Structures are given as structure tokens and as C-alpha cells.
Amino acid sequence: MIHDCAFQQVGVGLRAPHLTLFAGMEAPQVGWLEVHSENYFNPESPARQTLRQIAERFPISCHGIGLSLGSADLLNHRHLTQLKHLVDDLQPMAVSDHLSWSSVNGQYLNDLLPIPYTEEALNLVCDKISQVQDTLGRQLLLENPSSYLSFRHADYTEWDFLSWVQQRTGCGLLLDLNNIYVSSFNHGFDCDTYLAAINPAAVKEIHLAGFTVKKLEQGEVWIDTHSRPVSEPVWQLYRNWVRQHGAVPTLIEWDLDIPPLEVLLGEADKARQILRDTEASHERRQA
Template sequence: MLIASDTKPMPARAGVGLKPQHVDAILSQRPDIGWFEIHAENYMGKGGIMHHHLQAVSEHYPLSIHGIGLSLGSEEGLVANHLAALKQLVERYQPRLVSEHLSWSQHQQVALNDLLPVPYTQEALDVFCRNIDQTQTILERQILIENPSSYFTLKQQDYSEHEFLVRVAQQAGCGILLDVNNVYVSACNHGFDAYDYIRSIPAVLVGEIHLAGHSVQSILSGEVRIDDHGSKVCREVWELYQFTLTHVGARPTLIEWDTNVPEWATLYEQAQLAQHILEQYTLATTSPDKSILVHPLNTSRLV
């Protein structure tokens, strides 16, 4: 069931992940950017400079709160203290979007600090629906859940990942944060078609898009792609993003960059690229002259 909320919608513009090292540049330059996203867990301290800066940023830009530690896939259920801390944060900053992951990270008083895969079984589906329902009830709002990157395929599953993701969203009444880089990374790692995956996601469920860089490591069979958020978005992911917009429509789009964080100008440039693609798409779909289509991406700008 969709939970009614009086939260203002997030504009379908490009945003970036807020990093402490960029706060001074952001507050002094006030760049033209749609919004900022934070990792909830970094703001679970009670006060100090982190909150002081976030408060200042939130006075000028819409916010999205993205959790990485709620562990919605935990069979044992959610950690009440963590959910309470998330609620406190959501109440304090009134973000436009709140999101979490289709993964688990917590097991019997141990937090593993990673987004771990679950087997896509009926049992896991029930676990996700139960945990998401509890989260949405406590937060009194709808959340989005993000498709993960993964590095091995689990056997004996009842669903493919995209089937599972859509079923969870439909049954739990949450939305989807479609991470286009994760789709690409997992498609390469497991040999499925990234475009088929995107096509299978009902547009109405998608509330946000993520884009990020990833790395490539050699492995026995050739190579494996690692979702490390440590570089520019690659050309293939930009192309997949363009396709995603034609399928789901213009959506708030985040550039994530969490390791080897670059100078503000580099991150801003990536956001501007996403913004440019969003605007091109919007122009094409709103123009009465249907002959204006989304232009193929000029790839020379991307790398």
C-alpha cells in the first residue's frame, strides 16, 4: 500500500552526494544543482559540525536521505535503535526522498558495513516486505529501495533480480531507486542484458536514479566489475542512463562518488552532464515537434 505523504516532490534534476570536503565550496559558491543526498549513518551522531553543515545546506537545497545500514534483507528483523535513529534524522531534516537497499548487512549484533546479496527466494521476498512495511510505518512515509551490485550468482532462486525487485516494491508499497551503474555492473558480472532489466521495471515505481563510477578487476574467467563509487561515470552507463530516461521518464538523478573523492569542480561537472541529458530528454518529450528526439550522446564529452 502506498503511504500518503505531504512531502514535496524532489525535482527531476541532477543532484550529488554531499561530502564534508565539499561543504565550504557548496556554501560559498551556491552551485546551480538540483539537490543533495547524504548517507544516513554518517549523521547518526547527535550534533557538531556534520549537522551544522547539513542544516546550512538544507536551507538552500532539497535533501535526500539514503540509508546504507538498515539491512532490510535481515531475516532476524530490523534493529530498533537504528530505525529510531533514522526516524529522528528524517524528522529533523524533512528530506524529499528516503531510500535504502535491496540487501542485508546486519546479523546478530554485527554490522558488516557492506551491501550483501540475498537469494531471491519467496522467503526473502516475505522478509523484505515485512521489514519495509515496518520501516514505512515507523517513518510514516514511503521509501525507495535500490537494486544492488553483486559479484556472484546464487543458485536455487525463485526470481531473477528484476522480478524480485518489482515484486518487493509492488507488495510492500515502496518505490524503486534504480541504480543504473549497479544494473550495468551486475549485467556484466552475471551476463544478463542491462537493457532488458531496465525495460522490466515499471516506470511508475521509479522515484530516483543513481549513477556512479565502478572499477574493473581481473579474475579467472576474465574480469569482474566492482561498484566502488570511485571514478567518473563510464560511457556505457551514460548510454544506459539515456535509455533509462526514455523508459521511466525524467527522474531525480544522483551522481555518487564516495571513494577517491575528487575536487568539487569534477563532481559538479558530472552532475552537469546528467542535468544536460535530463534537459535534452525533457525537451524532446515536451516539444510539440515530435521530430526532435533525444540526440545520441556525444561521447567525447564523457571521459
């Protein structure tokens, strides 16, 4: 058992190419693992059975993409029931989903779409999160989105909207620093302004990932593809956050063009080193 605090704080996304590696007797050492909840909804599937074995050895976080919290549709109770069964089965360290929508009239889209930051949307999202938390009997973590367009009418900035949702529902926040960095370029806001508005006590998890730059005739857009190493500006945002607020469970996400596991673990090592350097700096100041 590894007791290094920095080691235990940093996890990686468990994706299909690495599932059997973590189920084996010589499983790689990581602090914790995150899975996409919907991939394991079938309790009789081989994947669910393998995940049960892995959960006996590693803390698991369940990260969903299907609650569609910003949709005008009612909550999909079949989806929510399946999520509850998964959570009851695994007893994960955290359960999370996104501030976005992906369904309309019962039809699901293969994307996490932005919502208008209006009073009406705030009431809708808060109501759904409260329903989810009541059903699960535990706190839900809400992840800030990446986005590529914004609505002309808004009553709130994204960071104020997120803060109000957290205050009204008591949900936790999953702070995705890559999403903030990508959206800051796409929409022209300042990352420090965004982060200064976030209550650090509400942040229960941090995501780090890579993005892709796409050049169009109209200009350049940054896309949160999770297909590259974490960029240096995002590492710097992470350094600044942990220096100011301390460590929270941190995940390295990599969902497309998934590399050999050694590359993913190397990114996790970078996060651990930042945590160790920050802790050492704090101890020197206290000496």
C-alpha cells in the same frame, strides 16, 4: 532561484570533503544533495548542525546503508529511531536504502551483501520495509544492488524480486543504472531485460556512478566502486530510460577517490544535458 527543470532534477552526493563548500555563502549551484544518513545520526554533532544549515538552501535526500533489509536479524530499532529523528529534523525529499544485508546476530559487516531471491527472503524483506515505512510515516525508496556472486537456488530473477517487493509494500524504487550494468557483466544477464521489467511509475530516483574493472586469475569482475566518472554505456542506459519514461531526480555518486567538486559538477552537467536534449526532442515531435 534557478527554475530550469533539468537543473533542478540533477543532484550530487554531499561527501565530507565538500561539506563546508556547500555550507558557505558562495555555495555551488546544484539541484539537490544526497547524504549518507548514518553519518548524521548524532543530533549534536557539528556535521548534523552544518547539514541543517545546508538543508535550508538545498533539497536533501537521505540515503542509508544500515537498515540491513535482507538480514535474518530483526530490524535494529535504535538505528531506525535515529533515522526517524534525522528524517523528522531535515524533512528530506526522499529516504532510501538497499536491497541487501549487512548484519548477522547483531554484528555489522562493512559491505552490502547479496540476498537469495527466494520466497522466504521476499516475505522477510517486505515485512521489514513495511515496518520501516510505518515507523517513518513515509515511503522508503529501495535501491537495486550490485553483486559479485549469486545463489544457486532462486525462485525469482533480481528484477522480478524487486518488482514484487515494490508491489507488495508500496515502496518506491531507486534505480541505480551503474549497478545494473556492473551486475549484468558479472552475472551475464541483459540490461534491457532487467529494465523492461521495472515499473517506471515506481522509480522515484536514479543513481549514476563509475565502476572499476578488476582482473583476477579466474577472470574479470566489475566492481561498483563509485570512484570514477560515469561510463558511456551507463550514460546510454540513462538516455534510453529518460527518452522512454521521462525525467526523475538523478544523482551523481562519487564515494572513493573523491575528485575536486568541479569534476563532480561536470558529471551533473552531462546528466542535465541529456534531460534537456530529451525534452527538446520531445517538443520537436509534438510540433
